[in-house]
Amino acid sequence: MLMVFGYNLGPILGQGVLGVVNGAFYALLSLGLAVIFGLLNIINFAHGALYMLGAVVAWFLLNYLGIGYWPSLLIAPLIVGAFGVLLERTMISKLYKLDHLYGLLLTFGIALIVEGLARNQFGSSGLPYSVPESLRGATRLGFMIMPTYRLWVVVASFIICITTWLVLEKTPIGATLRAATENAALVQSFGVNVPRLVTLTYGAGVALAALAGVMAAPVYSVNPNMGSDVIIVVFAVVVIGGMGSILGSILTGFGLGLLEGFTKFLYPEASGVVVFVLMIVVLLTRPAGLFGKAS
Amino acid sequence: MNTTIWGFSRPQVVALLVMIALFVVAPMMVYPVFLMKVLCFALFACAFNLLIGYAGLLSFGHSAYFGMGCYLAAYGAKHWGLSAELCVLLGGSVAAGMGLVFGAIAIRRQGIYFSMITLALAQFTYFLCTQMSFTGGEDGIQQVPRPALLGVLPLTNDMAIYWVVVGVFLLGFFGIFRVIHSPFGQVLKAIRENEQRAISLGYRVEQYKLMAFVLSTFIAGAAGGMKSLVFGIATLSDVTWQASGTIVLTTLLGGLGTIFGPVVGAVIVNTLEFYLAPFGSWVTITQGVIFVACVMVFRRGVIGELGAKLKVAL
Numbered sequence: 001m002l003m004v005f006g007y008n009l010g011p012i013l014g015q016g017v018l019g020v021v022n023g024a025f026y027a028l029l030s031l032g033l034a035v036i037f038g039l040l041n042i043i044n045f046a047h048g049a050l051y052m053l054g055a056v057v058a059w060f061l062l063n064y065l066g067i068g069y070w071p072s073l074l075i076a077p078l079i080v081g082a083f084g085v086l087l088e089r090t091m092i093s094k095l096y097k098l099d100h101l102y103g104l105l106l107t108f109g110i111a112l113i114v115e116g117l118a119r120n121q122f123g124s125s126g127l128p129y130s131v132p133e134s135l136r137g138a139t140r141l142g143f144m145i146m147p148t149y150r151l152w153v154v155v156a157s158f159i160i161c162i163t164t165w166l167v168l169e170k171t172p173i174g175a176t177l178r179a180a181t182e183n184a185a186l187v188q189s190f191g192v193n194v195p196r197l198v199t200l201t202y203g204a205g206v207a208l209a210a211l212a213g214v215m216a217a218p219v220y221s222v223n224p225n226m227g228s229d230v231i232i233v234v235f236a237v238v239v240i241g242g243m244g245s246i247l248g249s250i251l252t253g254f255g256l257g258l259l260e261g262f263t264k265f266l267y268p269e270a271s272g273v274v275v276f277v278l279m280i281v282v283l284l285t286r287p288a289g290l291f292g293k294a295s
Numbered sequence: 296m297n298t299t300i301w302g303f304s305r306p307q308v309v310a311l312l313v314m315i316a317l318f319v320v321a322p323m324m325v326y327p328v329f330l331m332k333v334l335c336f337a338l339f340a341c342a343f344n345l346l347i348g349y350a351g352l353l354s355f356g357h358s359a360y361f362g363m364g365c366y367l368a369a370y371g372a373k374h375w376g377l378s379a380e381l382c383v384l385l386g387g388s389v390a391a392g393m394g395l396v397f398g399a400i401a402i403r404r405q406g407i408y409f410s411m412i413t414l415a416l417a418q419f420t421y422f423l424c425t426q427m428s429f430t431g432g433e434d435g436i437q438q439v440p441r442p443a444l445l446g447v448l449p450l451t452n453d454m455a456i457y458w459v460v461v462g463v464f465l466l467g468f469f470g471i472f473r474v475i476h477s478p479f480g481q482v483l484k485a486i487r488e489n490e491q492r493a494i495s496l497g498y499r500v501e502q503y504k505l506m507a508f509v510l511s512t513f514i515a516g517a518a519g520g521m522k523s524l525v526f527g528i529a530t531l532s533d534v535t536w537q538a539s540g541t542i543v544l545t546t547l548l549g550g551l552g553t554i555f556g557p558v559v560g561a562v563i564v565n566t567l568e569f570y571l572a573p574f575g576s577w578v579t580i581t582q583g584v585i586f587v588a589c590v591m592v593f594r595r596g597v598i599g600e601l602g603a604k605l606k607v608a609l
Contacts, residue, residue, distance in 0.1 A: 043407045098594075101406070104355075105586060110587065111583070120577070228536070273423065279415055280400055
């Protein structure tokens with residue numbers, strides 16, 4: 001077996017790859033946060049709760065309507081996205097003229113309600129959600145044997161991230177969106193319905209979180225606390241990456257998952273805090289974030 | 296603001312006298328331990344309000360300092376046999392030391408980023424508390440003997456410690472009031488209103504923010520220390536992000552940037568928690584609903600709305 005600094009390379013790479021699975025979720029969530037922040041200028045504190053809601057909806061679809069994993073990948077994000085549109089229309093849109101902090105407080109309140117209701121319904125223990133038939137078993141990667149489902153998560157979320165990036169950077173819709181982020185009033189004067197664009201952007205960002213939730217269900221089981229556990233780490237990811245850049249938040253998400261995985265191998269006690277330590281280091285050296293522009 | 300006593304306007308003096316009268320009367324009708332809990336959280340909320348209400352800094356991880364105050368005071372009382380006032384000072388000082396370091400990191404970014412960073416740093420503290428040996432991990436520090444005041448006055452009687460808690464609360468309350476109305480406090484308000492302008496006027500904005508952060512964390516730590524002495528226990532629940540959220544809610548509900556708002560908020564939130572405790576997660580749901588209601592229709596909070604109706608600053 002290959003040795004690096006006296007460590008076996010196999011287990012290091014193994015933990016690294018498992019870390020990337022977490023990183024896939026960080027990337028999907030921070031991507032949605034960044035898109036929403038770009039246009040709405042609010043930090044969507046409810047992002048974690050809506051990620052959890054995606055998993056819960058998938059569980060409901062399976063256990064009450066018999067709708068399996070593959071259709072759920074599409075249906076659950078649509079349902080949660082519609083819920084997001086409703087939230088934006090009825091509440092968030094009333095706050096754009098106020099201090100951005102109110103958006104944070106409102107979405108925090110929404111997160112508490114959604115999580116409280118879920119805990120009321122399911123208790124604090126997780127609900128099992130089995131891996132779909134076609135993705136069971138393990139795949140040999142050469143240096144390790146990896147559960148096929150986790151491999152799918154990494155590949156799928158990578159494709160989703162890149163697609164989102166391409167849509168934002170290379171299509172006319174993305175161009176309009178980026179223009180509105182720069183100067184909403186000017187874009188509106190060109191005849192674009194900016195309020196509708198904002199609503200749909202929030203819906204899309206939330207749908208992305210729900211999609212991550214459905215993909216997470218077989219990995220972590222459906223748990224009312226799954227969102228709040230991950231959202232604070234994702235905030236740290238966003239601070240490290242800097243929210244200005246979409247590609248930056250994707251790279252940071254995957255990278256930090258990898259870093260966490262390595263830490264789990266080298267010094268397990270620190271794996272919970274390594275992201276925060278890195279955040280501190282980045283703030284001290286590059287306050288705008290690794291990919292952010294200094295304001 | 297025609298006549299003022301120590302900077303308090305006449306309506307504020309009336310409100311202050313009412314508050315102190317309530318402190319005297321309340322223990323005859325309400326369980327004193329509950330009152331002490333309310334007072335600890337009221338002081339914590341006042342400390343938090345110093346940041347959000349006057350400097351415009353939303354710290355979303357203030358429970359880290361409160362919780363660390365809890366741990367240190369409990370540890371000092373149990374293992375070092377410190378007297379009560381030293382325990383509270385120890386809690387406050389360690390929290391302020393942490394506030395100095397974390398504050399220096401967090402003020403490198405503004406606005407929403409500041410909030411996210413303080414939250415992440417609080418979560419960092421939470422992880423440390425689960426793993427460091429002196430906190431007792433999941434068990435916390437339990438069965439902390441209630442130390443005597445100045446080493447001689449026993450506080451085992453609930454009414455005895457009640458007056459000490461009232462005293463510490465009033466000390467903190469007056470201290471914050473004086474800070475707000477000092478030239479330093481005026482600069483903080485200027486930074487809140489227009490940071491760029493304050494910079495162009497020559498103020499070293501970062502130093503002012505950091506000083507406010509340290510003051511706030513000191514008082515938060517002292518409030519935490521007091522709480523652990525009252526209950527004889529310090530646990531992880533005081534360092535969670537949920538606890539941070541609760542103190543944001545307390546202040547928002549009472550009224551951001553009002554003098555008496557955090558106190559009223561602490562009374563309402565703790566009373567709600569007391570009555571809703573048997574219903575489990577309904578506490579969380581109710582808190583969420585109050586958050587949404589406050590932000591949507593009630594942005595000035597209870598005291599802010601009352602003050603606006605009476606046309607006085609409370």
